[in-house]
Amino acid sequence: MSTPETLRQRRPLVTGGKTVHDVSLDVCAPAERWGSRGYWLGFSTSQTALFIYLCAWLLVQTIGLKLVGINNRMDWGSFIVNFVFWVGIGHAGTLISAILFLFRQNWRTSINRAAEAMTVFAVSCAGVFPMLHTGRPWLAILFVFPYPNFRGPLWTNFRSPLEWDVFAVSTYATVSVLFWYMGMIPDLATLRDRAKHPIRKYLYGLFSMGWRGSMRHWVHYETAYMIFAALATPLVLSVHTIVSFDFAVSILPGWHTTIFPPYFVAGAIFSGFAMVVTLLVPARKLFHLEDYITIDHLEVMNKIILLTGSLVGFSYITEFFIAVYSGAPFEKFAFLNRAFGPFGWAYWIMMSCNLITPQFFWFKKIRRSIPLMFLLSIFVNIGMWFERYVIVVTLTRAFVMPQWGTYVMTFWDAVILLGSFGQFMTLFLLFCRVLPVCNMSEIKAFHPDTLRQIRESHDHE
Numbered sequence: 001m002s003t004p005e006t007l008r009q010r011r012p013l014v015t016g017g018k019t020v021h022d023v024s025l026d027v028c029a030p031a032e033r034w035g036s037r038g039y040w041l042g043f044s045t046s047q048t049a050l051f052i053y054l055c056a057w058l059l060v061q062t063i064g065l066k067l068v069g070i071n072n073r074m075d076w077g078s079f080i081v082n083f084v085f086w087v088g089i090g091h092a093g094t095l096i097s098a099i100l101f102l103f104r105q106n107w108r109t110s111i112n113r114a115a116e117a118m119t120v121f122a123v124s125c126a127g128v129f130p131m132l133h134t135g136r137p138w139l140a141i142l143f144v145f146p147y148p149n150f151r152g153p154l155w156t157n158f159r160s161p162l163e164w165d166v167f168a169v170s171t172y173a174t175v176s177v178l179f180w181y182m183g184m185i186p187d188l189a190t191l192r193d194r195a196k197h198p199i200r201k202y203l204y205g206l207f208s209m210g211w212r213g214s215m216r217h218w219v220h221y222e223t224a225y226m227i228f229a230a231l232a233t234p235l236v237l238s239v240h241t242i243v244s245f246d247f248a249v250s251i252l253p254g255w256h257t258t259i260f261p262p263y264f265v266a267g268a269i270f271s272g273f274a275m276v277v278t279l280l281v282p283a284r285k286l287f288h289l290e291d292y293i294t295i296d297h298l299e300v301m302n303k304i305i306l307l308t309g310s311l312v313g314f315s316y317i318t319e320f321f322i323a324v325y326s327g328a329p330f331e332k333f334a335f336l337n338r339a340f341g342p343f344g345w346a347y348w349i350m351m352s353c354n355l356i357t358p359q360f361f362w363f364k365k366i367r368r369s370i371p372l373m374f375l376l377s378i379f380v381n382i383g384m385w386f387e388r389y390v391i392v393v394t395l396t397r398a399f400v401m402p403q404w405g406t407y408v409m410t411f412w413d414a415v416i417l418l419g420s421f422g423q424f425m426t427l428f429l430l431f432c433r434v435l436p437v438c439n440m441s442e443i444k445a446f447h448p449d450t451l452r453q454i455r456e457s458h459d460h461e
Contacts, residue, residue, distance in 0.1 A: 013109060013446050016291035020444050023292070027187075027436045027443075028194055030287045035433060038286055043433075046425035053419020056412055057132060065135045067412045073405025074393060078413040079133040080246075081388045082420060085271070086126035087169060087243055088264075088384065091236055092272025093119030094176060097183070098232035101225075107300055109442040110292045113187075114283065115276050116180040117435075121427040122275075123173045125420050130165070132416075161245040168242040172235050179228045185211050185221065186441040240268040252395060254334030257322075263315035267384060270308035270354070273301050274380035279428060281374040283437060292438050295368050302367040305380065309358025312387075316355060330399060338394045342406060346386050346393075353383020 018026070035043070060067050070077040093115035100108040131137045189211035192204035211217060244264035247255040277298060284293040323335040338347045357379045360366050367373065393407045431437075 012448055013107060013294075013296075014292060014443060014448065015294055018291050018447075020447050023440055023443050023447065024190055024194070026289065026292070027438045027440050028191060030432055030437065031191060031434055032194065036286065039429065039433070042282075042286075042425070043429045046422050046429060049419050049422025050426045051422075052415060053422050056415045056419060057128075060132070060412060060416070061135075061137075067410060068416075069407055069409050069413055071405060071407070074395070074407040076133070076392050077407065078389070078409055078417060079129045081385070081392050082417055083126050083129040083133075084243055084246075084388045085385050086122045086129070086420065086424075088240060088268035088271045088388075089275050089381075090119040090122035090126070090172070090176070090272065091240060091265075091268035092276050093117070093122075094172075094179075094232050094236050095269055095272070096276070097179060098229040099236060101229045102233060106446050107297055109446055110289075110294070110438045111276065111280060111297055111301070112442070113180075113183070113435075113439045114280060114432075114437050115272075116176065116183065117428060117431045118272075118275060118279060119176045120173070120180055121424050121431075123169065123176065124427070125424050127169065127173070128420070128423075130162075161242065161249055164242045164245060168239045172239045175228070175232050175235060179232055181207075182221075182224060182228060183439065184435065185209060186213065187436045187439065189213065190440060191436065236269075237265055240264045247391060253328070253330040253399075254323075254338070254394060255391075257319055259315055259319050259322075263312060263319075266308050266311040266315065267354075267387065270305060270312050270358075271381055271384035273305050273308065274377040274384070277301055277305070277373055277377040278381065281370055281377075283432060287432065287437060289438060292443060295370075298370075298373060299364075299367045302361045302373055305377070306358050306361040309354060309361075309380065313351075313355035313358075316351065334394065338390055341394065343390060343394055346390050350383050350386040350390050353379045354387060357383065 014023070068077060068079070070079075093112075096108050096115040097112045101112075185208055188204050188208035192201055192208050195201040195204055241261040241264065244260040248257060248260035250256055280293055280298070284290050320335050320339070323331045326332070338344070357376050360372070360376060366376075
């Protein structure tokens with residue numbers, strides 16, 4: 001049982017003198033009121049980008065992959081770059097929800113719901129790109145699903161890490177969706193009880209699964225939540241580790257390195273937390289949630305960005321040093337070519353954004369400055385996209401010089417990349433419009449009034 005000392009917070013998780021009843025009023029307000037002008041401007045912009053994305057996707061599927069930069073020297077191109085980028089973005093949600101819950105980090109209460117939603121939407125964006133990369137998914141889909149067939153083995157090449165991605169990403173998506181939904185059940189019941197329109201009341205009642213807030217319901221809920229958190233925790237490490245195997249298990253110089261799994265995981269958390277900051281800074285202002293998503297929440301996330309960014313930067317320096325120190329000519333050339341070859345511009349953008357940018361968070365004034373943290377978080381995500389770009393496209397210079405080629409992103413590559421952000425933002429803004437952005441039940445559990453009542457009950461005992 002928790003003691004009053006363990007429940008005492010260093011800083012209040014809710015500011016502005018808000019009562020427990022105010023939590024319901026403020027968090028439910030975006031779902032109960034007509035959106036502001038800023039919200040509809042952002043939503044219409046995202047929908048426009050999504051429409052262009054769908055048109056570009058249809059055009060590429062109709063005409064062929066010759067519209068994009070893929071060629072016989074570069075088989076993957078921007079599609080796999082985008083896939084790895086979006087999978088990495090989704091890691092912060094699971095870490096905030098599962099790992100920090102197991103470690104009883106109560107500051108996560110106001111941000112975990114939005115982070116979980118971001119995870120689900122980012123993984124949905126990532127899943128599109130391998131299918132788009134096949135060129136003719138209506139034929140390639142036959143090689144993805146396991147079913148009895150005349151080809152012999154269950155999959156054509158079961159040893160390929162690309163098939164491992166099917167297991168890893170699909171498992172991650174399934175657990176993330178269930179974890180996200182189950183955590184919303186008490187809040188959906190609150191929206192159900194507050195709903196005025198019969199259709200809204202019916203839908204919220206349907207998805208709240210008859211929640212009444214009884215002691216029996218809470219016991220089962222907390223038990224299930226703990227189990228899901230324990231199941232989701234290994235996924236933070238395993239999913240992006242397996243994605244890194246797409247590169248690390250090859251014999252190509254610059255790829256077959258054992259540092260890829262840990263630094264891919266660190267980079268995923270790095271970019272994921274940066275995206276959470278990018279989303280929550282405008283969301284807290286747009287939906288008037290400054291008293292729940294406070295500067296203290298954002299500052300702690302900036303500290304994690306600083307930590308993981310330093311780990312990523314250390315990994316960059318380590319792999320470059322080992323490549324030069326090893327004396328292996330092909331390995332040495334691969335990394336020197338990254339830094340000083342035709343894609344050196346992308347390499348130095350990556351180094352500037354991922355190594356230098358997070359170091360600004362050593363300064364408390366910058367960690368607590370809304371405009372600066374928002375700007376730096378955008379630079380971090382730009383740098384993390386270029387990290388995947390550098391890893392993939394520098395392989396246009398492999399072992400034999402006559403086989404060297406080049407890779408140039410086309411207009412349609414850029415349209416599809418920007419359009420994927422339209423898909424992501426459309427889903428996130430829809431989530432903010434119909435579901436609670438913050439976890440009301442957890443905020444109320446750690447509200448100062450609730451903690452005061454618990455301390456008083458302990459004193460009476």
